[in-house]
Amino acid sequence: MIATPRLLEIADALAEARIAYLIMGGHAVRHYGVDRNTLDFDFNVSTKDAPDLRARLERTRLFAGQRLIEGPGWRRQDFRRFQIGALPSGQEEWLEFWFRNHLLAPFPEVYERREAVEEGGRLLNYLSLPDLIRSKETERDDDWADVKLLEEILDGRHLAGATDAPGRVRALSQLRSRRGFERADAGQLLVRPSELAEAIHLASHAVACAYLLPFVHKAGVTPPPLPLDSAVQNALQHVAPGSARHLAVVEAVRLGLQRAAKAADQADKQRARKEQ
Amino acid sequence: MESDSGSILDDPVAQLLLSGQASTPSEAERQYLENHLDEVLRLVQGPLSEDEFRRHPLIALLFSHGSRGWEDSMR
Numbered sequence: 001m002i003a004t005p006r007l008l009e010i011a012d013a014l015a016e017a018r019i020a021y022l023i024m025g026g027h028a029v030r031h032y033g034v035d036r037n038t039l040d041f042d043f044n045v046s047t048k049d050a051p052d053l054r055a056r057l058e059r060t061r062l063f064a065g066q067r068l069i070e071g072p073g074w075r076r077q078d079f080r081r082f083q084i085g086a087l088p089s090g091q092e093e094w095l096e097f098w099f100r101n102h103l104l105a106p107f108p109e110v111y112e113r114r115e116a117v118e119e120g121g122r123l124l125n126y127l128s129l130p131d132l133i134r135s136k137e138t139e140r141d142d143d144w145a146d147v148k149l150l151e152e153i154l155d156g157r158h159l160a161g162a163t164d165a166p167g168r169v170r171a172l173s174q175l176r177s178r179r180g181f182e183r184a185d186a187g188q189l190l191v192r193p194s195e196l197a198e199a200i201h202l203a204s205h206a207v208a209c210a211y212l213l214p215f216v217h218k219a220g221v222t223p224p225p226l227p228l229d230s231a232v233q234n235a236l237q238h239v240a241p242g243s244a245r246h247l248a249v250v251e252a253v254r255l256g257l258q259r260a261a262k263a264a265d266q267a268d269k270q271r272a273r274k275e276q
Numbered sequence: 277m278e279s280d281s282g283s284i285l286d287d288p289v290a291q292l293l294l295s296g297q298a299s300t301p302s303e304a305e306r307q308y309l310e311n312h313l314d315e316v317l318r319l320v321q322g323p324l325s326e327d328e329f330r331r332h333p334l335i336a337l338l339f340s341h342g343s344r345g346w347e348d349s350m351r
Contacts, residue, residue, distance in 0.1 A: 081280065148343060178343035235320050244330045245320045251342035252316045259310050 001030050003119050009171060010041050010084075010095065011124050013062035019049050022114055024098070024127045024135055031117070031126050035147045040094045041088070046107040047099045054082065057095075068095075075272040087225060088226075103135050103270040129154050133176075137261040139269075148177070155180025159187070172199035175211045178247065185242055195220035200224065202273060206257055210250040214241040228253065254258075280292055302341075 003011075007027050014021045023031065025042025045053070054070065057063050068082040070096065081096040104110050104127075113128040129133060133150045136143040158171035159180060168189050175181050184190055190212075200216045200223050203209045209226045213236040216223050226233060232253060238247040285291070289304045298304035312334060319332060329335055 102340055137282050141306075151343065176343075178345050182346045211349055231317055235317050240321060244326055244335070247342075248329075248335050248338055249320055251338050254342060255306075255338070256313060 001033060001035070003027065003031065003124055006093075007041060008120055008122070008124075009062055012122065013057060013060040013120065014043070016060045017046055017056040017060075019053070019056065020107075020111060020125075021124050022043050022111060022127045024132060025096070027144050028126050029150065031115075031124075031148060032129055032132065033153050034146065039091055040096055041084075042098070044098045044101065044104065044107060044110065046111075050077075050080070050097075050099045053080065053097065068256045074276055077275075078272065082104070094247050101135065102264070103137055104131060129157070136187070137258075137265070139262045139265040151176035152179045155183070159183055159189075162187070162189060165192075168192075169195050169198045169202065172212060173202035173208060174205065175208045176205065178250070181211050181250075190215045190241070193221055197221040200226075206253050207250060210236060210253045213237065214239050214246050305337055306341060309334075309341060 004027070007023070009020070011023075022044040023042070024044050025040060026038030027041060030036045030038070031252040036132060049056075054068055058066065058068055063084070066084075068084060071081040071083060073080055079096070079098050080099040081094050084092040084095045087093065096196050098104075099107075110127060110131050111125070115126045115128050116123050117126065126132070127202075129150065133147055133154065136147045136150070152236065155171070155175060155177045156165075158174055162169040162171040171180075172184060172189060172195065175184060189195065196219050197214050200209065200212050200221065203212060203229070206227045208230055209223075210232070213223060213226070213228075213233065217237045218241055228236070232249060235249050236246070239249060282344040285294075289301070289308050292304040292307050293301065298307050315334060316338060319329060319335060324332065330339075
């Protein structure tokens, strides 16, 4: 989906202020193909740009002569937000910046993985799709609804590249959605023992491992140590690949990961509040 | 989940809502699922036929909260 005109204006202002940025939040979700109406503009920026951020923005042509109103914050070392306007409906427009986020690697690392897109003669920098999914693993259910859709899109991208052995291995090793799994199964991607062996060795996400393990077992391949607990791994070695039982175990693994991620996000918020 | 008494008070998901432990039906269902993951594994290793397994209320609930299948996404 193309960027909204307002996002383009703001991206131009950030470029004018020489602030390297990555678009995240609703506008990034929109970029990857999930329709979102969002009034907030969320960015990941470097901690080195944090101290004089407001002053630099207020010197840009877009915000010239405008005093940006900073919203109340309880973790200003990590996150700041500025009201940049209000729509005719009265709804407020906010510009939000994450400098540090426990779900993301430091800015230079995620910036290396960015997805740069040219629109209207300028480059827009988005958080990569895997990093965007990671940034959504919060305690909020709305974010997990986005994760579900973004995982399908991520699988779709990988499967579109599964035209040779390395592409198939890459797609299999990163399977995250049931829709992606079913497409891989229907496309006979889960039948070659050597590719299954390579994929299970590369897989690092527990859901991908859970999708692959019954096929790996059936192919007679010995799996490496996996990020699955022993009861789950034992169950997966005894289910028919692609059966309801197999898919139920995958969903149980997914739910367990969600529960752990929500707890970690809550713990991070508690830590930040204590440090206030 | 297995009650057939017809009373909403016997429904463990409804109990999570009524007790205030969950604020929405979806949250209550998820909490119920999270508290019964061991039961999912027991059912996986149990004697139910594939069709019975699929139709078991806990498994149906698990799939309704999980990643959607190709057919689901077409609906």
